[in-house]
Amino acid sequence: xxxxxxxxxxxxxxxxxxxxxxxxxxxxxxxxxxxxxxxxxxxxxxxxxxxxxxxxxxxxxxxxxxxxxxxxxxxxxxxxxxxxxxxxxxxxxxxxxxxxxxxxxxxxxxxxxxxxxxxxxxxxxxxxx
Amino acid sequence: xxxxxxxxxxxxxxxxxxxxxxxxxxxxxxxxxxxxxxxxxxxxxxxxxxxxxxxxxxxxxxxxxxxxxxxxxxxxxxxxxxxxxxxxxxxxxxxxxxxxxxxxxxxxxxxxxxxxxxxxxxxxxxxxx
Numbered sequence: 001x002x003x004x005x006x007x008x009x010x011x012x013x014x015x016x017x018x019x020x021x022x023x024x025x026x027x028x029x030x031x032x033x034x035x036x037x038x039x040x041x042x043x044x045x046x047x048x049x050x051x052x053x054x055x056x057x058x059x060x061x062x063x064x065x066x067x068x069x070x071x072x073x074x075x076x077x078x079x080x081x082x083x084x085x086x087x088x089x090x091x092x093x094x095x096x097x098x099x100x101x102x103x104x105x106x107x108x109x110x111x112x113x114x115x116x117x118x119x120x121x122x123x124x125x126x127x128x129x
Numbered sequence: 130x131x132x133x134x135x136x137x138x139x140x141x142x143x144x145x146x147x148x149x150x151x152x153x154x155x156x157x158x159x160x161x162x163x164x165x166x167x168x169x170x171x172x173x174x175x176x177x178x179x180x181x182x183x184x185x186x187x188x189x190x191x192x193x194x195x196x197x198x199x200x201x202x203x204x205x206x207x208x209x210x211x212x213x214x215x216x217x218x219x220x221x222x223x224x225x226x227x228x229x230x231x232x233x234x235x236x237x238x239x240x241x242x243x244x245x246x247x248x249x250x251x252x253x254x255x256x257x258x
Contacts, residue, residue, distance in 0.1 A: 028148060080233075094207055102205065102206050
């Protein structure tokens, strides 16, 4: 395993927010959380691994759905308390079947859904059906 | 003031992470935090206002530096616990004088600075000198 960017600032839960951005299109795909172990695994394998707060463990993106993310570059911000993952997204990023998780917008004082699913969630997660 | 997206999920400190993305270039500029009041102000004024965790108060982006962000669209993700602000960035987003706060990358097992300041911080903050 390679060296580690030791200056990254994890919060009191040991987590740091990580933005995933599509390397090809620049689209912001999702925001999730990483702990030290998931950052180390992501750097070592080149496959993005988050920390699931709901499950309380490592979340190897795409493990169930097949919609993996290959790491192109890991970046961090001026305060080292946020990560930007430039990724190659295999398939869609969102569990709803949409490319990006940010498919809701505030338009004219109301919520608007601005992207439709490209694949049905039940197909994404058929292994679990 | 317009209605408010009441379903946004704020954490135990009353905050939600917000990504700012350049509307023209797609560049991810920064990640900061918002509270309910800063979201409401941003929607009402069209000028991005964050919550400064270090100062413990509203942070009207560009108030000191002049490097304001005009809101093009506010989006949120599938869990409604993260915000994406599509913005017109006036000048640079980072207090170091760089366009984006994400100017550090992990390359070949070491840190690399991948963007240089476009303006000197002492010029950005001359009002405070």
